[in-house]
């Protein structure tokens with residue numbers, strides 16, 4: 161078997177809940193556990209036997225991924241990784257169909273499709289084995305979520321003995337099942353015939369726009385979920401492979417903090433040498449902590465658990481950081497405290513200041529506000545924010561380039 165892989169990276173109009181961080185970096189390249197979100201996908205794909213090509217498909221400018229692709233080519237010399245740009249958002253299956261000739265070049269027999277905005281252990285090898293053991297056209301990675309959040313996802317009802325999916329409903333209005341789609345699929349290449357069929361069905365929905373072009377009623381998009389997976393389930397060609405490992409969506413900026421923690425914990429089990437260690441005369445490290453080799457940490461600082469420190473960060477004496485991501489070139493002065501927060505590039509946190517958020521209780525919550533009010537959650541400072549000495553910033557989202565001279569709580573600082 162010779163598989164290829166696609167990562168659906170979306171485009172600039174989609175990362176809005178990831179603001180203010182997506183103002184400076186596209187969400188798929190935001191670093192968690194020391195590397196861009198989609199590097200975790202690529203690391204897992206690199207372990208699939210005979211997989212040689214990965215296509216990132218999205219509607220960002222071409223230049224957005226160029227330096228990432230150069231780094232990836234150095235790290236994975238045996239993988240060919242490219243970016244293919246949709247001229248506009250074509251929907252989760254539209255890009256697959258548009259680039260079908262590229263995808264089918266070299267005659268692969270299977271295609272992995274991974275959403276960029278999910279984090280998990282990506283058990284792709286196990287999924288492939290399961291896929292080859294049944295007669296379906298697609299195996300979907302599934303996970304169980306709490307009942308009250310299930311309706312935010314694609315819900316699956318499957319036969320427990322065969323894992324055959326009997327019903328697939330995308331974000332149903334009422335509860336159907338707590339087994340949901342993780343946004344990770346393995347398709348046989350015969351799927352392109354099914355996409356063609358579903359396109360033909362949609363042709364009945366064609367209208368003409370003001371420029372005389374043919375568009376589908378739902379904005380010229382082909383949706384993997386409604387237009388493909390649902391009919392596949394009806395035809396009994398969809399199977400689920402349930403994972404018991406962690407799985408999270410990365411929608412809001414704050415969701416990067418728990419995801420950072422999960423990936424760091426995974427590293428602690430698989431590659432502990434990549435994490436910071438307690439050394440004589442070094443800072444105190446608690447649990448899983450990643451520190452970039454160029455960062456300077458005072459020996460009297462205390463970090464962790466669940467902390468990632470980016471390149472060229474400086475952390476002063478007596479500083480305390482836990483459950484946080486500190487991005488490049490941040491200066492954390494003496495005795496500052498950072499808890500449940502993301503500190504944007506080039507920011508400065510003054511002496512004895514506190515920047516803190518609240519851990520989000522809701523599993524896989526995707527909302528930033530509820531009934532028009534900001535939900536208490538991770539505090540996020542955008543790029544180049546400065547926090548004056550002895551100031552407390554609690555449960556806030558702060559846009560880039562702000563100078564915070566007095567304390568604030570539960571605010572979106574614009």
Ligand SMILES: Nc1nc2c(ncn2[C@@H]2O[C@H](COP(=O)(O)OP(=O)(O)O[C@H]3O[C@H](CO)[C@@H](O)[C@H](O)[C@@H]3O)[C@@H](O)[C@H]2O)c(=O)[nH]1
Pocket residue numbers: 168169170171174217218219246248249250251252255274275276277278312313314315330331340341342343385409
């Ligand atoms: N290339 C491309 N990518 C897209 C497009 N639209 C969305 N994507 C990418 O496709 C993924 C899914 O995005 P959404 O459309 O926002 O769907 P969702 O609300 O996250 O729900 C989907 O994912 C859940 C798992 O995270 C599923 O449970 C659910 O069924 C559904 O597939 C993201 O990585 C997003 O960047 C598009 O037009 N083009």
